[in-house]
Amino acid sequence: MDKLSREEVLHVAHLARLSLTDEEIEKFRVQLKVLMNDIDKIKEVKDYDDEEMYTPVDTNARLREDVVGEMLNAKDAIANAPCKNGNFIEVPVMINE
Amino acid sequence: MSKYLDLSIKEIHELLVKEEITPLDLVDEALNRIEDTKDLNAFITINDKVREEAKNLGKVDKDNLFFGIPIAIKDNIITKNMRTTCASHILDNFIPIYDATVIKKIKEAKMLIIGKANMDEFAMGSTSETSYFGSPLNPHDKKRTAGGSSGGSAAIVSANIVPFALGSDTGGSIRQPASYTGIVGMKPTYGRISRYGLVAFASSLDQIGPMSRTVYENAALLNILVGEDDYDLTSANRVKEDFTRLIGEDIKNMKIALPKFFISDIVDKEISNKIKEVISYLKEKGAIVDIIDMKYLDTAVTLYQIIAMAEASSNLARFDGIRYGFREDNTKTVDEMYTKTRGEGFGDEVKRRIMVGSYILSGKNAKIYYDKALKVRDDITKEFARIFKDYDLIIGPTTTRVAPLLGTSKDDPHKAFMDDVLVIPVNMAGLPGLNVPIGKNSENMPIGLHIIGKAFDEALIYKLASFIEEGF
Numbered sequence: 001m002d003k004l005s006r007e008e009v010l011h012v013a014h015l016a017r018l019s020l021t022d023e024e025i026e027k028f029r030v031q032l033k034v035l036m037n038d039i040d041k042i043k044e045v046k047d048y049d050d051e052e053m054y055t056p057v058d059t060n061a062r063l064r065e066d067v068v069g070e071m072l073n074a075k076d077a078i079a080n081a082p083c084k085n086g087n088f089i090e091v092p093v094m095i096n097e
Numbered sequence: 098m099s100k101y102l103d104l105s106i107k108e109i110h111e112l113l114v115k116e117e118i119t120p121l122d123l124v125d126e127a128l129n130r131i132e133d134t135k136d137l138n139a140f141i142t143i144n145d146k147v148r149e150e151a152k153n154l155g156k157v158d159k160d161n162l163f164f165g166i167p168i169a170i171k172d173n174i175i176t177k178n179m180r181t182t183c184a185s186h187i188l189d190n191f192i193p194i195y196d197a198t199v200i201k202k203i204k205e206a207k208m209l210i211i212g213k214a215n216m217d218e219f220a221m222g223s224t225s226e227t228s229y230f231g232s233p234l235n236p237h238d239k240k241r242t243a244g245g246s247s248g249g250s251a252a253i254v255s256a257n258i259v260p261f262a263l264g265s266d267t268g269g270s271i272r273q274p275a276s277y278t279g280i281v282g283m284k285p286t287y288g289r290i291s292r293y294g295l296v297a298f299a300s301s302l303d304q305i306g307p308m309s310r311t312v313y314e315n316a317a318l319l320n321i322l323v324g325e326d327d328y329d330l331t332s333a334n335r336v337k338e339d340f341t342r343l344i345g346e347d348i349k350n351m352k353i354a355l356p357k358f359f360i361s362d363i364v365d366k367e368i369s370n371k372i373k374e375v376i377s378y379l380k381e382k383g384a385i386v387d388i389i390d391m392k393y394l395d396t397a398v399t400l401y402q403i404i405a406m407a408e409a410s411s412n413l414a415r416f417d418g419i420r421y422g423f424r425e426d427n428t429k430t431v432d433e434m435y436t437k438t439r440g441e442g443f444g445d446e447v448k449r450r451i452m453v454g455s456y457i458l459s460g461k462n463a464k465i466y467y468d469k470a471l472k473v474r475d476d477i478t479k480e481f482a483r484i485f486k487d488y489d490l491i492i493g494p495t496t497t498r499v500a501p502l503l504g505t506s507k508d509d510p511h512k513a514f515m516d517d518v519l520v521i522p523v524n525m526a527g528l529p530g531l532n533v534p535i536g537k538n539s540e541n542m543p544i545g546l547h548i549i550g551k552a553f554d555e556a557l558i559y560k561l562a563s564f565i566e567e568g569f
Contacts, residue, residue, distance in 0.1 A: 003467070013452060015456060016455040018439050018448055019436040027445075027508075034394060034509075034512075035406075035453045042403060043465070053472075054301060055301045055479070057287065057527070058488075075385065078420070084420065094430075
């Protein structure tokens with residue numbers, strides 16, 4: 001069966017910041033190949049013009065008035081953080097000594 | 098047991114005005130129905146304060162049709178102090194600290210949020226089977242899917258647990274489940290409804306929309322959902338209009354196009370035949386229906402895969418285990434925390450899509466895939482505009498088959514997209530599209546008609562939909 005290599009799966013998993021089990025890697029070797037084949041069909045589209053469409057909205061971007069609005073307090077802002085200490089969010093070590 | 102919720106909302110409203118019933122009666126009836134239909138697995142969270150909210154609604158407002166009417170909300174629309182999971186393990190303990198703009202509007206209209214509806218994880222899927230909480234079932238046949246991604250919302254309205262639900266539609270996720278469950282579902286024009294508070298999947302495609310039992314009730318609900326919003330700069334500034342205003346008008350001389358692709362051999366025979374019956378009916382009533390050629394429709398699924406997966410990979414980068422949601426403990430570095438949290442927190446469909454999406458956006462691939470998809474997207478949009486120079490509306494079937502049995506597209510990443518082949522083109526062009534039921538097949542499963550309009554022409558779609566609902 002047509003499938004990606006183990007390394008190719010690990011590469012895209014790294015891009016998406018996902019850790020995968022060995023079992024998942026094997027499964028995704030096949031499944032991701034199916035999707036890669038799907039998106040490759042874009043290469044077959046020949047008859048198109050060069051204008052790109054990023055969004056269906058055709059109005060110009062607008063800015064709201066620069067006035068002070070409602071603000072979150074610290075307690076609410078971190079209410080959902082899974083690991084916190086007082087008004088701070090705890091994370092593992094970011095810089096090695 | 099009372100059966101007020103079987104009445105139209107106009108009839109319910111009259112009873113409320115006459116003080117024959119109270120909002121609490123409606124809520125209690127809805128809660129009973131939820132209990133009786135538990136096996137549908139249509140809800141993720143029930144609002145445990147809804148009885149209290151019903152008691153505190155105050156005096157009935159006789160000019161507000163929605164006063165005291167219960168509604169279910171798809172669980173990717175955030176609700177202050179009410180758990181919002183996106184049907185994902187990574188958010189299964191998330192309690193939002195603010196309301197989505199549509200939720201503010203629902204609350205201003207004094208509707209009562211009965212609970213949060215089951216769905217595909219992060220709205221990625223076409224059968225709601227990717228939900229972390231198990232799949233909702235189709236009330237017409239519990240062995241079948243209710244569709245996706247707004248499958249819970251569709252099942253809730255179809256089983257008449259409450260009269261309304263909100264869904265979201267990125268590539269057919271309102272219209273396809275509406276078709277599978279025999280209800281009315283509208284994806285409005287991109288920008289019609291604020292997306293503020295809708296957890297983003299593919300930002301240039303996502304749109305919230307109403308799901309209901311009838312066309313009139315759908316249009317009436319849309320009236321209160323729309324409007325420009327400072328918190329969503331893609332929301333449109335439009336003159337206020339009544340979307341029910343054309344309902345009941347004659348359709349004589351209305352010009353309707355049916356693209357050949359929509360009745361090609363990808364569509365089940367019984368469904369094509371039903372569409373042909375609709376065409377005969379419309380012609381008989383004086384509408385002009387032409388079968389036309391339309392380019393690029395067959396490329397829409399590929400465009401969707403590229404654009405939706407790319408945008409999803411970027412949008413879902415925010416789920417990192419730091420600010421909200423699930424975090425994998427016992428990790429030594431921040432990188433390890435990110436990858437393990439996401440590896441544990443996301444399901445397979447989401448993982449596949451963000452991996453392919455990240456690949457699409459990496460290095461020179463962005464040009465090969467994403468940029469080219471945006472170019473063809475522009476062409477498909479121009480092709481719609483070309484058709485709409487000569488026609489008022491475009492019609493076709495909403496789906497290629499009736500609701501499939503549960504489990505048939507599991508682990509087939511391609512199938513999940515092909516279920517939406519007929520509805521995806523509309524999202525590419527940002528147009529409004531609606532499903533209206535047009536009968537059942539030989540297995541007694543609902544068949545739906547898809548009506549597509551020009552941008553911001555929802556009122557005309559409702560006119561045709563209502564005409565078909567009434568007479569066909």
